[in-house]
């Protein structure tokens with residue numbers, strides 16, 4: 001069976017992940033105003049299908065790196081809502097014991113190695129992890145997610161160059177929302193197209209519309225397959241629409257730097273609605289989807305409650321974990 | 325002309341005044357002209373001077389710093405802005421290998437009138453990558469001036485002086501100071517290398533940088549009720565350093581705490597402690613005490629973040645130890661907490 005054609009079972013598992021990332025962030029939006037989650041949140045609403053789809057295609061043991069906009073990636077990699085909310089509430093049950101917060105989520109035991117809030121910083125680190133794989137003659141793939149703004153940093157091009165030079169199995173995933181905070185790409189980039197520019201490097205490329213989960217999966221499969229057959233870096237470029245403000249739980253269409261899309265447009269750009277429509281067209285029943293949704297809602301509610309009840313780290317924790 | 329304004333307003337006013345006075349002054353950096361205007365500190369500039377003299381950049385700190393240097397040594401006077409000092413780390417090659425060195429290496433032929441503004445310090449759950457100060461880092465490098473204003477007047481006057489200075493100046497602005505209000509006399513000039521005594525006292529000198537002045541004044545207010553008078557000296561610039569004002573104060577009080585807003589190890593507080601021990605050896609009744617960040621990366625979670633940053637309470641406890649006093653009961657005391665005025669997320 002072709003890997004990119006989804007069985008019903010697979011589709012529903014994917015839906016579960018997709019809706020998990022969406023509902024977890026909707027929950028943050030609801031709870032944030034209570035001022036108990038004291039960590040800046042860069043929500044990924046609109047972009048969830050990219051990490052969910054890419055992670056679906058990654059071979060086992062693929063080390064993964066990301067940015068501060070990492071919630072969907074964290075949940076796609078781990079489905080660990082307890083740790084996720086624990087970390088956002090700054091509690092000891094978070095994977096970083098509350099030291100990390102939203103911007104630095106990671107789960108190294110599950111191959112989600114590190115994220116960073118300094119733009120572009122994890123890109124060369126992923127290349128280093130791919131170098132370690134090549135060094136040990138392992139065929140594992142390393143993946144790194146970053147935004148369109150990161151491409152403007154010299155370190156992106158330096159890393160891409162080195163990875164191509166050394167034929168490393170590193171998959172670069174550019175999540176392109178056309179914005180860096182409030183500044184559109186045309187005010188920042190003196191070139192026509194990221195994808196076309198990257199194509200001049202010796203790597204496999206792919207991409208498309210990031211709200212289309214099936215499309216994301218198809219192009220990721222293609223690139224990963226080529227990387228497995230013959231080692232070289234891969235580069236995936238997915239566009240998506242950022243529904244909310246750069247950081248924080250609100251919309252910001254009245255800020256003046258972009259206008260509110262029409263509801264039709266917005267629906268068309270919503271990865272959850274799009275996938276629900278695809279699923280129903282392929283014979284899934286709405287009741288099946290709502291049952292999944294309900295169980296995910298329960299899982300999230302339980303994790304939030306657990307996080308609220310869990311302790312903050314003790315004062316001694318300030319000094320732990322600095323050195324081995 | 326005197327008026328009342330916030331620290332953030334005084335910054336944009338200073339830049340506007342210098343841009344009006346000198347067409348070679350321009351301001352640029354990531355997000356400088358967007359609607360949030362670097363927490364309001366570049367407000368009004370793009371309207372007044374247009375995108376040619378007030379513009380945003382790609383995410384390219386290293387290159388943009390080199391661009392600033394190139395423009396500066398070609399006779400312009402750039403002001404490069406970073407919304408967080410942490411992002412300046414990407415530009416350390418240009419700052420430490422080029423900007424600080426070129427005048428010296430050219431035998432004094434090149435002139436680099438460049439200001440790099442950066443926001444420092446505690447925000448709101450900002451964690452390890454958006455929370456540093458790093459004045460000691462910059463001050464370690466010969467060829468850089470390092471300025472840290474505390475009041476709106478100082479921010480205004482020192483920024484104008486920095487823009488007029490023919491040397492590279494790193495200008496560090498604490499995030500929490502942005503809302504502080506105060507009177508600003510537009511004609512008042514303050515030279516770099518000029519510390520000020522914020523409060524007179526005879527018991528202990530607290531030499532403070534940036535936000536630590538706010539904490540030191542709060543500590544002084546609490547201790548005054550016990551009849552203890554702290555003297556608070558705001559250094560205002562790390563390089564050049566006004567040694568005389570500091571030494572004079574310590575010779576008077578004979579006890580000193582350096583309350584720095586940075587890590588203590590190998591830091592500015594160590595530099596000052598050394599200076600004071602050297603120059604006031606026979607006057608000192610106690611060794612100089614130092615206060616700074618906890619020697620770890622800044623944690624996100626609030627209880628640990630509170631422990632990470634130095635505060636008025638730390639100053640009070642050190643003073644009590646130095647003077648052999650019982651601990652003051654601080655239970656009824658209200659200390660500065662940003663919780664009430666600031667709700668994130670940045």
Ligand SMILES: Cc1ncc(C[n+]2csc(CCOP(=O)(O)OP(=O)(O)O)c2C)c(N)n1
Nearest residue numbers: 069117118119147148149150179180181411
């Ligand atoms: C090196 C660096 N420069 C500037 C910033 C401030 N900053 C945070 S996010 C951001 C925009 C990044 O845009 P993009 O890479 O497209 O990611 P997105 O936020 O759109 O997901 C900027 C400029 C930073 N965190 N790191």
Ligand SMILES: [Mg+2]
Nearest residue numbers: 147148177179
């Ligand atoms: Mg972007």
